[in-house]
Amino acid sequence: xxxxxxxxxxxxxxxxxxxxxxxxxxxxxxxxxxxxxxxxxxxxxxxxxxxxxxxxxxxxxxxxxxxxxxxxxxxxxxxxxxxxxxxxxxxxxxxxxxxxxxxxxxxxxxxxxxxxxxxxxxxxxxxxxxxxxxxxxxxxxxxxxxxxxxxxxxxxxxxxxxxxxxxxxxxxxxxxxxxxxxxxxxxxxxxxxxxxxxxxxxxxxxxxxxxxxxxxxxxxxxxxxxxxxxxxxxxxxxxxxxxxxxxxxxxxxxxxxxxxxxxxxxxxxxxxxxxxxxxxxxxxxxxxxxxxxxxxxxxxxxxxxxxxxxxxxxxxxxxxxxxxxxxxxxxxxxxxxxxxxxxxxxxxxxxxxxxxxxxxxxxxxxxxxxxxxxxxxxxxxxxxxxxxxxxxxxxxxxxxxxxxxxxxxxx
Numbered sequence: 219x220x221x222x223x224x225x226x227x228x229x230x231x232x233x234x235x236x237x238x239x240x241x242x243x244x245x246x247x248x249x250x251x252x253x254x255x256x257x258x259x260x261x262x263x264x265x266x267x268x269x270x271x272x273x274x275x276x277x278x279x280x281x282x283x284x285x286x287x288x289x290x291x292x293x294x295x296x297x298x299x300x301x302x303x304x305x306x307x308x309x310x311x312x313x314x315x316x317x318x319x320x321x322x323x324x325x326x327x328x329x330x331x332x333x334x335x336x337x338x339x340x341x342x343x344x345x346x347x348x349x350x351x352x353x354x355x356x357x358x359x360x361x362x363x364x365x366x367x368x369x370x371x372x373x374x375x376x377x378x379x380x381x382x383x384x385x386x387x388x389x390x391x392x393x394x395x396x397x398x399x400x401x402x403x404x405x406x407x408x409x410x411x412x413x414x415x416x417x418x419x420x421x422x423x424x425x426x427x428x429x430x431x432x433x434x435x436x437x438x439x440x441x442x443x444x445x446x447x448x449x450x451x452x453x454x455x456x457x458x459x460x461x462x463x464x465x466x467x468x469x470x471x472x473x474x475x476x477x478x479x480x481x482x483x484x485x486x487x488x489x490x491x492x493x494x495x496x497x498x499x500x501x502x503x504x505x506x507x508x509x510x511x512x513x514x515x516x517x518x519x520x521x522x523x524x525x526x527x528x529x530x531x532x533x534x535x536x537x538x539x540x541x542x543x544x545x546x547x548x549x550x551x552x553x554x555x556x557x558x559x560x561x562x563x564x565x566x567x568x569x570x571x572x573x574x575x576x577x578x579x580x581x582x583x584x585x586x587x588x589x590x591x592x593x594x595x596x597x598x599x600x601x602x603x604x605x606x607x608x609x610x611x612x613x614x615x616x617x618x619x620x621x622x623x624x625x626x627x628x629x
Contacts, residue, residue: 264377403438
């Protein structure tokens with residue numbers, strides 16, 4: 219009688235066990251998301267885009283006119299909901315499925331599930347990029363960090379696309395490291411969902427691709443962009459003009475680090491704001507020049523610095539946008555754990571602990587999930603803490619011989 223070899227049977231049971239464990243974990247995430255929706259108000263960054271797209275799908279309402287009405291009503295009622303004008307062609311990808319749902323409660327639950335899974339996936343991508351093995355205790359601690367860090371918790375509960383955008387950027391980094399350029403370019407096109415924050419990253423990667431003659435990045439970017447533009451113009455031909463009109467109407471309500479400085483220091487705030495632009499812009503511009511023509515590991519460090527710079531130079535910010543700093547943090551911790559053998563793990567423990575504790579003590583003690591107004595502290599605290607950490611790994615990032623062996627990375 220023929221019997222299946224024991225190794226095959228053991229492998230089958232292992233796959234079955236992993237599958238059941240994955241389903242159990244997904245069930246826990248869904249249950250936790252439903253509980254958060256029930257017990258915590260919020261979702262302010264998601265509610266208006268959902269209402270606009272839901273009305274477009276089921277009632278043929280112009281989504282930008284809906285947003286204009288909703289933001290105007292919020293301003294009259296003194297509700298602090300910062301206007302966010304999403305390009306329609308990328309909004310179809312990011313919010314299309316949610317717009318099909320009948321209730322906002324269900325839409326927010328789905329968004330929470332996606333944000334939690336995407337946040338945890340950032341750890342997996344970073345680990346594969348740098349072949350680092352932090353150990354079970356540190357892995358669990360970092361998983362808790364990416365979900366409960368002050369700015370991450372805000373982004374997840376607010377329904378801010380910056381939370382899954384963090385995963386998307388790391389997926390782009392990983393694709394470029396593996397020279398899967400068409401995929402990287404296609405994903406880069408989806409990052410345009412937040413033009414004010416992402417335009418610098420997009421422009422840098424496209425220019426760097428030219429300097430390395432990696433034309434497939436351009437092919438993937440423009441291929442996805444043109445397909446989505448054609449679909450969006452077919453569905454709503456007037457959307458570019460509608461979006462521009464709404465941006466003009468809400469221009470006075472935009473809050474940026476520069477405007478915060480002007481409000482806090484009426485006499486010199488405007489000049490300090492321009493000094494901020496010149497210093498941050500000069501630093502990022504100098505690193506752009508140094509990265510052109512260099513290998514991908516150097517370019518990705520510079521792209522991570524550009525993400526940092528976008529948070530200080532962006533025209534519209536919310537406190538939860540700071541979750542994007544997980545991108546440079548994953549780069550820093552990845553290099554520490556893979557290259558700094560003796561002290562990498564203690565350094566990650568120390569910096570993760572400080573980065574978690576300080577924001578909660580300074581800006582999170584009186585935080586309510588429905589508050590979205592940025593302050594000087596929550597706009598500048600995290601970027602100022604992350605910048606020196608990013609420069610601790612610049613030497614490694616600019617030299618190929620200190621990277622893990624290629625066959626170990628993303629294997």
